[in-house]
Amino acid sequence: MEQPVLSVRNLTTSFARDGLWQPVVRNLSFDIRPRETLAIVGESGSGKSVTALSIMRLLPPTNSRTAGSITLMGRDLLRLPDNEMRRIRGNEIAMIFQEPMTSLNPVLPVGYQIVEALMLHRGLSRVEAEAETVRLFDKVRIPAAKSRLGEYPHRFSGGMRQRVMIAMALACKPKLLIADEPTTALDVTIQAQTLELIKMLQAEEGMSVLFITHDMGVVAEIADRMLVMYHGNAVEAGETAEVFRNPCKPYTRALLSAVPQLGSMTGRGRPMRFPVVDINTGESDTPVETPDTIARADRPVLEVRGLTARFDIRAGVLRKRTGCVHAVENVSFSVQPGETLSLVGESGCGKSTTGRSILRLIEPRAGTILVEGTDILSSDARALSEARKKMQMIFQDPFASLNPRIKVGFAIAEPFLVNRMGTRAQARDKVADLLVRVGLKPDMASRYPHEFSGGQRQRICIARALAVEPKLIIADEAVSALDVSIKAQVVNLMLDLQASLGLAFLFISHDMAVVERLSHRVAVMYLGEMVEIGPRSAVFGNPQHPYTKRLISAVPVPDPSRRRMARSISNAEIKSPVRALDYIPPVREYREVSAGHLVQSWGEEWAA
Amino acid sequence: MLAFIIRRLIGAIPVIALVALIIFCLLYFAPGDPATIIAGDLATPEEVQRIRVALGLDQPFHVRLGIFLLNLVRGDLGTSIFSNLPVTYLIGQRLEPTFSLGALTILLSVVVAVPLGALAAWRARRAVDRMALVISVLGFSVPVFVVGYLLIWVFAIKLAWFPVQGYTPLSNGVGSWLSNLVLPTLSLGMVYIALITRITRASMLEVLSQDYIRTARAKGLSDRAIIWRHALRNAAVPIATVVGIGVALLLGGVVVTETVFAIPGVGRLLVDAILRRDYPMIQGVILLLASIYIIVNLCVDISYAIFDPRIRY
CATH class of the missing domain: 3.40.50.300 (P-loop containing nucleotide triphosphate hydrolases)
Structure with missing residues (x-):
């Protein structure tokens, strides 16, 4: 030795x-x-x-x-x-x-x-x-x-x-x-x-x-x-x-x-809760598939057509436009009530910009966004604030997205109060009810954010989002910053809330294993464009686009016996969506592989 | 970088033009007629009118403004009503003392305060830090004229190390020039030393908690290399801002200091001009001071881009 x-x-x-x-x-x-x-x-x-x-x-x-x-x-x-x-x-x-x-x-x-x-x-x-x-x-x-x-x-x-x-x-x-x-x-x-x-x-x-x-x-x-x-x-x-x-x-x-494992969902149709394991005994419950929550016959809660968002890059003495970030390029999808659609992709693919455009936190260049039939992009300020009640957002960093000097009870009540949905007394009851719903205690309302752990704060953010009784929640990397066991609990909470409230989720994430667990449908984005969209089982089970395949194969598998053989190291950086001014986005065609499973036709850059 | 500097320079031109316009308006609308003052108490109305015509004071607003701006572009600030000498000449005479005092004060403040602040941050809540705090509190709370007279009493009268008052031009030798400036610089510099020390400490504390400082330590660098090479440049932007503000405040401060130490500088020139209603003189000095403000701000902006390669407006 x-x-x-x-x-x-x-x-x-x-x-x-x-x-x-x-x-x-x-x-x-x-x-x-x-x-x-x-x-x-x-x-x-x-x-x-x-x-x-x-x-x-x-x-x-x-x-x-x-x-x-x-x-x-x-x-x-x-x-x-x-x-x-x-x-x-x-x-x-x-x-x-x-x-x-x-x-x-x-x-x-x-x-x-x-x-x-x-x-x-x-x-x-x-x-x-x-x-x-x-x-x-x-x-x-x-x-x-x-x-x-x-x-x-x-x-x-x-x-x-x-x-x-x-x-x-x-x-x-x-x-x-x-x-x-x-x-x-x-x-x-x-x-x-x-x-x-x-x-x-x-x-x-x-x-x-x-x-x-x-x-x-x-x-x-x-x-x-x-x-x-x-x-x-x-x-x-x-x-x-x-x-x-x-x-x-x-x-x-x-x-x-508790580790999300890619491929653990093969053969299952609906999302599934993570198993809950007792840390002291190591005993685990048997996770079940969630009930069918999708209202297929209803009108979609969110319809996005041809969404395009670009940002100018300026340089030089006269601040001339020298280029353009094509952050989102002609993206279309819809979400049914009670459904979870996941947007996946890597940094700079436009998934967060898409989420923010839907709430009009960013002004997109073109496209239409309908929330329960209301056109968001042509709404005036009042109609917009009315429409924003139907959709709420949860962000990645639960430490940064709660104001440290505001008690969590007020943070949760605030959207309820600014939207004039009831009196202060009603708001108090609402806060107590929401805290219970997200698995916290009503008396925690009088505490400050720093008294909570990361997972608890994310629960508070979820409660805040629920305060206006939205139909749609946009979760931008909402569980990415959490520890595995906490991540599993928060995902389970989201699934439970979906079942009890009929919520629709637009789940924006780079974490393929979590996405596989909780989505009904998945859309893959690359350089601002949507390259593949379809039912979860189809996209994960039968990926078509080379980028989807690359993304899935790059996820580390928590199983030492399946360790990949050493490959030559690719230097492929994620490409940049910054284009010259005269760049005209190519017209993309989509091929339907199976029912609802669409794949963008790809060009020579993906040969090899 | 060059494009950035050029853009900032072009941006400064309208600001100077606006300042010139405001100064002109202020004096145009100010009460009191310089012609009456020049003519004296015993002058007849005809004599006063003659002086008015001679000075161009009878012309309408736009004509006087046009003449003022045109002369300004040619570098002509007019003639002093009091002494009949060109304003630029008079200012030029007074520039050296003021510049000497200002530059030395800022130099002293930076040289003392930046290392002191950096050290205080590195040894936060220890003896050095506490000492720096005491110096800062003193510097902030004791007024310039108190420090000034105190320094004169101790170092000029009791110890006789330095002259009590006055100014010797640089051309008479560096030694005598400097010995006249030591006490004024010290008394004027106290408050800037206090200010820059505090800002340097706060800015350095922030930087020292950053990940890249941990990286530098993990590399095995010595404390000295970490403070001077890795931390200080990152902390420099707020420090440069405060030094810039310091220069601006200094221009106000020199008026008092020049009076206390009897230094024939721009500050006293301004005070005298105001007392005599010497309009062209006042215009000239204010314009000079405003231009210095603008140039200092420009330099501070450019220094940001030099300290931090990420900054490009």
Whole structure:
């Protein structure tokens, strides 16, 4: 047995809160062997990121305390003086972070940010370091490496920024790479590329990887061994395949069964609740299909025809129009009462713009939008506010979409009151009723948003949306920011509300597994256009368009035995919908594959 | 970048034109007739009328405005009614003291306050931070003339390190120029040191909590490299804004400071001109001050784009 690269023994990290030391990581011990990938898995608050920061000693010394031992190749990191620790950071242990958009310094050229590390740790001259940086950029497959060194981070896409971060981490050939949720903020196809890249570079460089994630699919894809954490404690550890096949602890079982699995819905017609697992016993209930909620005979609650939204790009001394973002291009669909239509696609595909155009939060260029027969785009202000009562929106970030200084009870009552739907006393009853409906308690109305967890806040946002008794709810990535078990609960809540209130959902998401679980129909968007739409079973079971196929195949499967063979890494970035001024959108034709399943005819760009 | 600067420069032209128009109107409609003042108490109405014609004060509004603007474009601000010398010449004489005082004050403030604020943020809630807070509170709360007379009393009268008052031109040697300016600069600079320190601290605190600072630390950089190379440039935009505002406030402040330290600068020129109803002089000085405001704001705007590559209007 080889000496472990990193050996953690009885690590306990505490934070000072209100003058008391509260442990957030308790008695954690693990080893990472050479060339091995260990994944630490857990939900928010499990202490997994704190563990990583403790190893790097990046926690603020004033209000955090670390005990135990962390041994890197025979040296105890917790007992090293600061200047020696600096020589380890970025040199022997490198780290990449979750948010590529904010992890690079916006005012320094990307090349310089790597050159700096090379000059510091490897003692290279400026010229040597720049040459080495070009080599690193090539290594992480950044196209046109040489010309991009002097560019600033905002010119790079999220995926490319994460590659810059990886290049920076690899610069000094570290023995250990700590990757803290490195793909969580990326689109699925980009996530697949990035995982592939990390795996390949690990083999090339022979380093060990500590991979921190909440995503079981990613764990199954990349980790040799895994460690499950819950509330600062190690729950279970072992070989990845073994833990997936035979989870011993109830929490692990609960976590695994809450993971949305693509393909779990094959052969089923209607949406299905997620199984609810008791964390203490690991027992799970048997999920059932939801009742048939769709009113097929009624007029559609939402009809969208030929929706087009574009934004001008201006530049130069005279602010001339130099281009145009074709955010949404000639998109048509309809939603029946009680139906869930999901819009899926990656960043920049226009799915959020479509959702916002329907509420006229954005003014579209062309098209018609009918909500229960009322034309939204030609409505005056009063008719518009009347129509907005029928549709409400839930947003992605439950932390940012509630005003921190307003009590949640008032936040829920506000839409009811501004629309003059009743008196204050009625509003109070309404709030109590809604809180119960979304699974909270009526007396919580007098609390402030910061007293609630992320999942509870999203429930509050749902209650607020329900206050005006809408027919349609537009949910823009409404569960994307939530932990797996919470995500499952919120999805179950949405399904229950659909069954009891006959709500229609326009569910905007990039998460294919969740979409598969809760949709009746699915529409796939790419570069502002709709490339495929149809019943869920048809789109997932028999995808036609090459983009749909690519999207589905990029989703990591939470099953280590089905790990994909290493492929060559594609560099395909998500293309941009920015077009020249004289661009005329091609006339698209749609082919009907089966009843209601339409596919856009594609051109040569998709051959291969 | 160049297109951006050009666009900002073009944008400044109508602002200057508008300022010129407003200044002209203010004085046109202001009560009091300069011709009567020049002619003196004993003059006959005919004499007053002659002076009015000679000065062009009998012309209608639009003609006087036209002449004013035309001369302005040619760089001619008219002739002082009091001394009969060109306004531009008189202002030119007074520019050096005021500019010396203003530039030195801003320089001193930035050089002291930015490092102090950065240090206070890096060591937030520790001794250095508290000390910086005390300095700031003092700087904010003690008025310029109190600090000024206090400094004179200690350093000029008791210790006799510096002259009490007056100004020596730069052409007489840097040493004597500087020794005359030390006390005025210090007293004028206190409030700007206080202001810039507080803003730098707040802005740096915000930046130091960002993800990219964590990245820089994870790279193994020293504290010094993180503060100066990674954090300060990100914190620079609010600091530049406040320095710009500081320059603007300074123009008001020099009037007081020049009086306290008897420095023959633009501030005193303005005060004298107002007391004498020297209309062309007042117009000229106000126009100069307004132009400085505009140019300073322009520089601040351009500095944003230099500090932050994402900013392009």
